[in-house]
Amino acid sequence: MSRYEVEAIPQTESLPDLPGLVHGIKSEGPVWEVQCDDCLTLFRGEWLLMVAKSATFNARAGIGGLRLCDECWAVRGWHDSTMEGWTYREPVAAIRGER
Ligand SMILES: [Zn+2]
Numbered sequence: 001m002s003r004y005e006v007e008a009i010p011q012t013e014s015l016p017d018l019p020g021l022v023h024g025i026k027s028e029g030p031v032w033e034v035q036c037d038d039c040l041t042l043f044r045g046e047w048l049l050m051v052a053k054s055a056t057f058n059a060r061a062g063i064g065g066l067r068l069c070d071e072c073w074a075v076r077g078w079h080d081s082t083m084e085g086w087t088y089r090e091p092v093a094a095i096r097g098e099r
Pocket of ligand 1: 036038039040041070071072073
């Protein structure tokens with residue numbers, strides 16, 4: 001696995017945050033892990049920037065502290081793009097299915 005790759009690992013429960021770090025970080029280097037608050041998928045990789053981008057905060061949604069993957073933000077109607085930043089559109093149906 002290349003150091004730029006991020007592995008998505010399904011989980012059935014929320015893992016504890018690492019003390020002293022921002023919410024959602026479950027393991028710190030050399031292998032970093034970040035978890036989505038909705039689908040609980042754990043994203044694991046060596047490059048923190050790529051791992052952190054796999055489940056992100058969204059200040060525009062007005063939901064403080066929620067860290068979600070792109071698919072879960074889309075289910076709530078939020079889409080992030082380089083050109084427009086966060087924009088609200090129609091919520092999309094869950095792709096990974098119901099928990
Ligand atoms: Zn998710």
